[in-house]
Structure formats: structure tokens, C-alpha cells
Amino acid sequence: MTRPGIAVVAHSGGPTSVINASLLGIYEEAARHPEITLLYGAQNGIAGVLQEDFIDLTRQPKELMLQIGQSPSSALGSSRREVTAGDLERVIEIFRAHDVRYFLYNGGNGSMGTALQVAGAAREMQYDLQVVGIPKTIDNDLLETDHTPGYPSAARFFATAIRDIGADNLALSGQVEIVEVLGRNVGWLAAATALARSVPEDAPHLIYFPEAPLPTQKFLGDVDRVYSRLGRCVVAVCEGQLDENGEPFGADVRSGSRGSLAMNLAHRLAMLVASRLNVRARSEKPGLLGRSSALCVPEVDWNEARECGRAAIRAAVSGMGGQMVTLVREPDNLYRASTGLAALERVALLERPFPAAWRNQAGNDVTQEFVSYATPLVGAIARHQTLERHTVARRMSVQMSSERPAQNPPSTTSA
Amino acid sequence: MTRPGIAVVAHSGGPTSVINASLLGIYEEAARHPEITLLYGAQNGIAGVLQEDFIDLTRQPKELMLQIGQSPSSALGSSRREVTAGDLERVIEIFRAHDVRYFLYNGGNGSMGTALQVAGAAREMQYDLQVVGIPKTIDNDLLETDHTPGYPSAARFFATAIRDIGADNLALSGQVEIVEVLGRNVGWLAAATALARSVPEDAPHLIYFPEAPLPTQKFLGDVDRVYSRLGRCVVAVCEGQLDENGEPFGADVRSGSRGSLAMNLAHRLAMLVASRLNVRARSEKPGLLGRSSALCVPEVDWNEARECGRAAIRAAVSGMGGQMVTLVREPDNLYRASTGLAALERVALLERPFPAAWRNQAGNDVTQEFVSYATPLVGAIARHQTLERHTVARRMSVQMSSERPAQNPPSTTSA
Numbered sequence: 001m002t003r004p005g006i007a008v009v010a011h012s013g014g015p016t017s018v019i020n021a022s023l024l025g026i027y028e029e030a031a032r033h034p035e036i037t038l039l040y041g042a043q044n045g046i047a048g049v050l051q052e053d054f055i056d057l058t059r060q061p062k063e064l065m066l067q068i069g070q071s072p073s074s075a076l077g078s079s080r081r082e083v084t085a086g087d088l089e090r091v092i093e094i095f096r097a098h099d100v101r102y103f104l105y106n107g108g109n110g111s112m113g114t115a116l117q118v119a120g121a122a123r124e125m126q127y128d129l130q131v132v133g134i135p136k137t138i139d140n141d142l143l144e145t146d147h148t149p150g151y152p153s154a155a156r157f158f159a160t161a162i163r164d165i166g167a168d169n170l171a172l173s174g175q176v177e178i179v180e181v182l183g184r185n186v187g188w189l190a191a192a193t194a195l196a197r198s199v200p201e202d203a204p205h206l207i208y209f210p211e212a213p214l215p216t217q218k219f220l221g222d223v224d225r226v227y228s229r230l231g232r233c234v235v236a237v238c239e240g241q242l243d244e245n246g247e248p249f250g251a252d253v254r255s256g257s258r259g260s261l262a263m264n265l266a267h268r269l270a271m272l273v274a275s276r277l278n279v280r281a282r283s284e285k286p287g288l289l290g291r292s293s294a295l296c297v298p299e300v301d302w303n304e305a306r307e308c309g310r311a312a313i314r315a316a317v318s319g320m321g322g323q324m325v326t327l328v329r330e331p332d333n334l335y336r337a338s339t340g341l342a343a344l345e346r347v348a349l350l351e352r353p354f355p356a357a358w359r360n361q362a363g364n365d366v367t368q369e370f371v372s373y374a375t376p377l378v379g380a381i382a383r384h385q386t387l388e389r390h391t392v393a394r395r396m397s398v399q400m401s402s403e404r405p406a407q408n409p410p411s412t413t414s415a
Numbered sequence: 416m417t418r419p420g421i422a423v424v425a426h427s428g429g430p431t432s433v434i435n436a437s438l439l440g441i442y443e444e445a446a447r448h449p450e451i452t453l454l455y456g457a458q459n460g461i462a463g464v465l466q467e468d469f470i471d472l473t474r475q476p477k478e479l480m481l482q483i484g485q486s487p488s489s490a491l492g493s494s495r496r497e498v499t500a501g502d503l504e505r506v507i508e509i510f511r512a513h514d515v516r517y518f519l520y521n522g523g524n525g526s527m528g529t530a531l532q533v534a535g536a537a538r539e540m541q542y543d544l545q546v547v548g549i550p551k552t553i554d555n556d557l558l559e560t561d562h563t564p565g566y567p568s569a570a571r572f573f574a575t576a577i578r579d580i581g582a583d584n585l586a587l588s589g590q591v592e593i594v595e596v597l598g599r600n601v602g603w604l605a606a607a608t609a610l611a612r613s614v615p616e617d618a619p620h621l622i623y624f625p626e627a628p629l630p631t632q633k634f635l636g637d638v639d640r641v642y643s644r645l646g647r648c649v650v651a652v653c654e655g656q657l658d659e660n661g662e663p664f665g666a667d668v669r670s671g672s673r674g675s676l677a678m679n680l681a682h683r684l685a686m687l688v689a690s691r692l693n694v695r696a697r698s699e700k701p702g703l704l705g706r707s708s709a710l711c712v713p714e715v716d717w718n719e720a721r722e723c724g725r726a727a728i729r730a731a732v733s734g735m736g737g738q739m740v741t742l743v744r745e746p747d748n749l750y751r752a753s754t755g756l757a758a759l760e761r762v763a764l765l766e767r768p769f770p771a772a773w774r775n776q777a778g779n780d781v782t783q784e785f786v787s788y789a790t791p792l793v794g795a796i797a798r799h800q801t802l803e804r805h806t807v808a809r810r811m812s813v814q815m816s817s818e819r820p821a822q823n824p825p826s827t828t829s830a
Contacts, residue, residue, distance in 0.1 A: 015586045040807060044588070054807035064800060071799040073582035080587065097810040161704050167488035168707035171430045172495065173459070177703070252686060263697065264682040271667060271678075282678065284702030288592070289576050292583035294799075295710045384486035384709075385479060392455060392469035395512040 002319045003128050004035045005101025009057070010042035010049055011078040011136075012107030012114065014288075016150030017157075017297050018305035019136050022106055023076065024069030025309025026134075027057055033317045036102060045079030046114060049091055054098070069306065072294040083114055088121035095122075095129060102130050102316040104309075108137035108148075112324055113348040119322050130316040133324030133344055134308050138291045140188035141352045144342035145326035149308055150291070152301035152377040154182065155192030157290045158236070159381050163196035165284060166203025166234050167384050176223055176233045176273045176281040179204070180266035182290050184240035187211055187354035189290070192374055193236040194366045198383035203234035206364045208241055211353045214363075215244040219269070220276050222364050227279060239265055239285075298379045304337060311339035335376030417734045418543050419450045420516025424472070425457035425464055426493040426551075427522030427529065429703075431565030432572075432712050433720035434551050437521055438491065439484030440724025441549075442472055448732045451517060460494030461520075461529060464506055469513070484721065487709040498529055503536035510537075510544060517545050517731040519724075523552035523563075527739055528763040534737050545731040548739030548759055549723050553706045555603035556767045559757035560741035564723055565706070567716035567792040569597065570607030572705045573651070574796050578611040580699060581618025581649050582799050591638055591648045591688045591696040592618075595681035597705050599655035600625055602769040604705070607789055608651040609781045613798035618649035621779045623656055626768045629778075630659040634684070635691050637779050642694060654680055654700075713794045719752060726754035750791030 009026050011019060023041070030039040039057040042048035055076070057065075068075045083091075095103065105115040115133045122129035135142050138154035158181050169177050183189045187209030196203060205226040208214050214237075226233040239262060243249050248262030249269055255261075262268075266283035273281040304327055311325045323341040330336040358370035424441050426434055438456070445454040454472040457463035470491070472480075483490045498506070510518065520530040530548045537544035550557050553569035573596050584592050598604045602624030611618060620641040623629050629652075641648040654677060658664050663677030664684055670676075677683075681698035688696040719742055726740045738756040745751040773785040 011586075015583055041802070052807070052809040052811055055802055056805040056807055057802075059805040060803055064803065067800040068802065071582070072579055073799065074586040075800075075802050077586050077588070094811055098807070160710070161708075164487055164707040164709065165703050167486070168430055168703050171426075171489040171492050173492070252682070254689075263685070264679050267667070267679040267682065274669075282702070283700070284704055285698070285700040286704055287697070287699030287701075288580050288583050289699060289701055292579040293576075294579065295575070384488065385482040385490075387456070387470055387472075387483065387490050388475055388479065390471040390474040392467070392471055392513070394467040396467055396509055 002035055002130060002317055003101050004037055005099045006038045006040055007036045007102035007104065007313070007316065008040045008042055008049065008054065008095070008100050009076070009104040009106065010045050011074045011076050012045045012105060012111035013078060013080060013137070014291055015072065015074040015078055016136055016138050016291055017072040017153035017294055018149050018301050019106060020071050020075050021069050021302050021305035022134050022136065022149060022309035024065055025306035026104060026313055027060070027065050029310040029313035033313060035317045036313070040100070041076045044077035045081065046083055046091070047079040047081045048077065049094060050087055052094055070294070072292050083117060088117055089125070091118055092121050092125045092127050092129070096127055101128060104132050104134060104312050104316065106134040106136050108139065109142055109347060109349055109351060112344050116344040116348045119344065130319060130321030132312045132316045132321060133347070134312045135324060135326065138189065139183055139186055141186045143347050143350050143352050144324070146329040146337060147327060147377055149301060149305035151188065153297045154189055154290050155374065155378045156296040156298050157293050158189055158286070159193050159195040159378060160296050161286055162193040162204050162234060162236055163381055163384070166196065169203060169232050169234050173232045174280060176227060176235070176270070176279055178235045178237060178266040178269045178273070178281065178283040180239055180283065180285040180287070181236050182287070183210065183238040184261055185210055185351060187238055190236045190238045191354055191358065191366045191370055192378055194371060195374060195378050196381050201230060202383070204236040205230070205233050206235045207366060208235070208237045208364060209354055209359055210238045210240040210242065211356070212363055213242050213244050213246065216249065216272065220272065223273055224277055227277070235269070237266060237269060241265060298377065300377055300379070307339055315341055417450055417545060417732055418516050419452055420514045421453045421455055422451045422517035422519060422728070422731065423455045423457055423464065423469065423510070423515050424491070424519040424521065425460050426489045426491050427460045427520060427526035428493060428495060428552070429706055430487065430489040430493055431551055431553050431706050432487040432568035432709055433564050433716050434521060435486050435490050436484050436717045436720035437549050437551065437564060437724035439480055440721035441519060441728055442475070442480050444725040444728035448728060450732045451728070455515070456491045459492035460496065461498055461506070462494040462496040463492065464509060465502055467509055485709070487707050498532060503532055504540070506533055507536050507540045507542050507544070511542055516543060519547050519549060519727050519731065521549040521551050523554065524557055524762055524764055524766060527759050531759040531763045534759065545734060545736030547727045547731045547736055548762070549727045550739060550741065553604065554598055554601050556601045558762050558765050558767045559739070561744040561752060562742060562792055564716060564720035566603060568712045569604055569705050570789065570793045571711040571713055572708050573604055574608050574610040574793060575711050576701055577608040577619050577649060577651055578796055578799070581611065584618060584647050584649050588647045589695060591642060591650070591685070591694055593650045593652060593681040593684045593688070593696065593698040595654055595698065595700040596651050597702070598625065598653040599676055600766060602626055602653055605651045605653045606769055606773065606781045606785055607793055609786060610789060610793050611796050616645060617798070619651040620645070620648050621650045622781060623652045623779060624769050624774055625653045625655040625657065626771070627774070627778055628657050628659050628661065631664065631687065635687065638688055639692055642692065650684070652681060652684060656680060713792065715792055715794070722754055730756055
């Protein structure tokens, strides 16, 4: 029904482990629709569109595209460039010059705002263009979709990281570990670290959510309680966590268009713990590795990302522009999801916070409802095996020691 | 030839991804030697010995031990406790009370010092005890062995991390990434990130070694040169890197028995780059995840760790106490290694720095000799596929832009 022409796909914002799977889906589905005469990829997102930096994806070998589909990061390159009114007009002129009739924009809620603007500009300029959004964000903060492609992979990365750092923390004990998780404004990824837990004593012992301020005294009290009980403590905290004064615990910050980002938050929290509770504390910040690793991609995430790409092409050639592809969870006991569509207006620039109902009363853990929501996406995180407790009877009189056996002296820090 | 009795194995210092593989090797080999009446594991290292916290490993099911052998971290628990003269006497008394005749101590150069002390104490107290060291350290800083079990896994983790963060850095461009790598005094792990590179433009673009001071101006000059050429830059730096004044670039430090540790070094370097070069910069610190992840264990490392455990038992029952198991590389073109033995005196408390001859002249990269040394241990790190360059001819007059296309404005930082 739609006017034949070229389709352009562009990536926006931070890459994920599966955005290339969506690209693969687009590539595969585009080949099945004669309305799409050629498929172009814009290099480096909207910035590439504005420079006419297009790559002909139609000419890429199938085998290569299958391999690229399994690679993390963005094969096209992405961009954080924000568009101006002048940019929008230019985009439409460029599309007109190349006979581009389909524009697929793969990004988060900010990008859906851009997609909406492009669609509006085309309408104003009386240019026939189908604009379809494809969800992508590790933050899982898009409305109208059950979850976003990219989130399950990053969630699995951080949950696996917490499990492994937790095993290390258990083996050496006597230490507090603060693990910084991606997520500036929303706690979806921090929440997912709960899946690392098989028994209540497993890490993470505390999870915090940037949706709520975290008073310093509450934080220290929480850590102290866990440490007193277990002789160790692993904390998952978002990079954007703020204290009771709306400050990042004295961490350095970087300001940006979407708010400020604390750059060494976990380190500051570890310093707080060390100085105020007088215990060994350190911090880890896997950072961007959490969105760029290919080691923790759940099959569900990869398949869904690819399906979202395919669905976007189908929506575009059916004249369903102005919408974003969504993931719709079937109300079954077994996990199944299909794709749907939501108007760009309903998702653009809007943020879905981690639900207050899925935080526990103390504000330092998730509820079982969240675990039920996330487990089918992230997959089970197998616990490392432990030895059977065949202890040996002591033969010596017990030697008195001023040390607690679980703790190592704070002054000896050889690795 | 040796006196029959119980064998005790203990772990020391930070865990690795394969120390449990050595435990498996000990368990397997111990069962084959009737001189070993029972195999005990000390919980939490030498601290557990001093508390008589022994677990009977002989009673662990084979299947479970195989699974534990494939888990990272230390199933026995480890310790950073340093031993006193009184401790040493107590250790021998405890061993005498339990009829322990074989002591297997799995750790780094500090731990080999402890093993040497235990052997000396036994001799002085006229107690027949075979003490055998098993090498274990991600730092690869033990003398007399080609490399140490645990190093290849951590090396592969950090090389893979640099590859993936590099792909992210390429996709979004216009940013400097400082990746902090484990290693306080030695650059072996930072060096290994060079294996992430398939073509010269790949990350890491700069590698620094704590064996040499890094003048601040040199660092900034290096980064500026790379950034000017590529519009991006990924730096691998050790947690223990110091500047020309022997200071950690203003980072917070923690003092310990083996020197000081800068706790937020990469962050400080990123702040330096941002303020002095006026480009976007951030830092990542996977930290302990680099030694506790099970996702990047090369088969070579796992097999060798297991073999080292087996060889330790064989040495012990042959009366070859007072030695540490070593890995000996065969002078073949194909990589092969066997186990050997070195006197504990030759490794105890001694550190093997990263060889100056394997650093390039500029002090910011490795030589090909190192790559040849490390590749068989770490394995090849496959490059992520990239699109074929089928560019599309422009149809518009080129729009002038004050921006370099590869760079995003520093003020917009949405993920």
C-alpha cells in the first residue's frame, strides 16, 4: 500500500549487546518486501543522516550479517547528537533526494522523541515517510512495552557479575563490596542483580534504587547490619543514586542534557563505609562493559531484538508509521512474547521508573513479583557449587583469639 | 618413601577463576596415593589451619568436585592473614595432633614465603612434613615458572573487556575511555589487553605499566595524539600506576603490607583528560570481576591449574617438599607445557616484573615478543565483524558543519 522507496535505519544513544540483532532482523525482513527498493544504514545515527553517510546494507552478504547480528555494540555506529529544527528540515530534504520512504530509528525514549519530530517534519513538508521506532535500551525505561531489547543482556551481565564478585567476597570475607550498576535515573538493572541470589545469604545483600533518595545514615546502618551478621556485604547501587540532599554522596558529577551523572559513586560509598564503619571496603565499576559484553546475552533477548527489527519493517511497509514496536507478554505461565505497536507520542521522552511496588519496604531489595517478571527475560543464574560440610573434629584445646575468624586484619591488603 | 599421613590443602590471598581446578587436581591425585590417608581442606587458608577448621575432602562426591573444579573463586575460602612465629609453632602442633604429613599451599609469592616458614618450623620442631607450594596468582609475578595459573583467565577477561569496550567506544566515538586493570606492582595483565587488537586502530590504544612511572604530561600527550588521529581513545592502566612523583595522580590510596593501592586511579585519569584536554572521558573498573569471572577461562589455564594440583601431590608423596610446582614451556612452535619444581627459597617474596624488553620504546605498548608469549595462554580474541564499506554516493551539496562528525558535543551525555 505504501509508496516504494528506500529504507534507512539509524542507531541512537548507547549501544547494547543486541542492537545488531535488530539490524539483522531489519535486513532479513526488508529483503522480503518489494516496496523496499534498497536498505541503507546511516553511519553514526542521525549525525550520519545529516552528512548523507549511508552504507548500502542490501549489498552486505547474508553470512556477514548473521555474524554481525551476533556481535555487541552498534555495527552502524551511533550518535548522541540532538536534532535542531534546521536539522529536521535537512533530514527530510536528504530523504527526498534519495527517495527514502521508510525510516527506522532504533533507540530509547529520547530517540523516540526524535523519531516523532522527523515524522512531524515529513508531514509538514508534505513528504510521504513512514517512521517506525525500534526500542533499545539497557535501562528498560520505555513505556508501553513489557521490556526493552538490550535490558535482559545487561541485566544478566550485572547479575552474573554480582554472583561472581559475591563468591570472591565470600571466599575472602571481612570486606564490603560496592558494585556500581548502570542506570542513571531508573533502578531496573540494579534490581536485576537480585537474580544472582539462590539462598538468602547470597550476594547482593543490599540493592538501592535511584527512584528514591538514599539517606547516608540509612545506607551505613544497612551495611553495618549485614556485615555484623555475615562478616561481609555486597551492595548493588546505580550510578545515578542520590542521597537525602539530592547529592551523589560527594562523588564527582558530569552534567548532561538528561540530568547529572555521578562518576565515582561506588568509590565514594566504599570510602564512606571504610571511614565510618571501620571495615575494609572497595568498589567495582564494570561500567560500559555491562552494555557491550557479548558474554551474557540470553537467547530471549537476542531473538526478541531480531523480531523487533522484523516487526518494524512490517509496520513500515503496512503504512503504520508514527509508532514504536513493543514487546507484549502473553498472559501465560510459560513466558512468551509477541510484538505490538504503540504511538510514538506515548513513549517519546517519557521514562518508566522501577515500580515502587516492586521495591521492598526497607527500600533495599526487590519483591518476589519483580523476580517473577525478570527471570524469564534474564534466565536463571546458576549458583556455584559448594563443598559438603564434612567437618573434622578438633584435637587441640581451642586457642583464644581476639580476631573474628571470618575477618582479615584491615591493614593487610595483598591481593 | 614418605611417612603415611593426612594431607592438608589451603588457599591464600585473592581467589582466581581456576584455583578450584587445582583443588580438583589435588583431590584426584591424592586418591591415587596410599601414603595419603585422608585429604583435608583448611577453611579460609592458614587462618583455618590455626583454628583447626578442616573439611574432609576425601568424603566429597567425585561429581561435586568436578563441578567445583569448574567454579571460580575459592571453594575452601582463602585468607590474607600473615603468620607470626607463634602461629608457625601452632601450625606444626596442629599438624602433629592430626598426623598431617603433607601440606599443600596454593598462593602467590607471599604465600610461598609462608610455605617456606612452615617447612622451616617443621624442621626445627623435628616434625616430618612435606610442604609443597602450588602457584596461583592473576598477577603472573612469580619467578621460576613460565606463568601462573589464574593469569591466563584474568588476562582473557581484561582483553575481552577491552575489545568490547573498544567496540562501544568506536560506535559512539568522541570519547576517551580509561579502563583500570588489576595489578598493583606489575603490568602483566595490562599488557595482555594488547591481545584484544586485530588491527592497529583497535583498542587498546595505550597501555601503561606500573613498573615505570608515568609522567602526567606524557600521559596527556599520548591520549591527545591518539584522540586527534582517531577521534577516540581506549587506555589500559594498572590499578597501581604512579606518576612522575611516585603519586597515584591524586587518587585515594589504601596502604597495606605490600605497598599502597590507588583506589580510584582510572577515575582520576579520566578527570585529568576531561579537564586538561577538554574531551569527554570516562572510566571503567571491572575490578575483582576480572579474577572471579568464570566466563573467560581458557582451556589451557584450567588444564594447567588442575595439573599443578596433581603435580603437587606427586611431589609431596615423593618427598620433594620445600618446593613449588612450576609450569615449564616446551621449546616447540606449538604451545606445550609440563610441570616442574623450584625451591621455595627461589620464589618466596620475590616479584617478577613485566620485562622492560617487552615494553615498547614509548612505554605505552607491548612488543610482538610479549604477544607471542601470551597468545597461547590467553587464546585468540576474535574481532567483532564489521560491515563492508558499500557507501552511497551523496546527492546533496555538502553542509558545512563546525563539528567533526566523529565527535559528539561534550554536553549531551544521555546514555
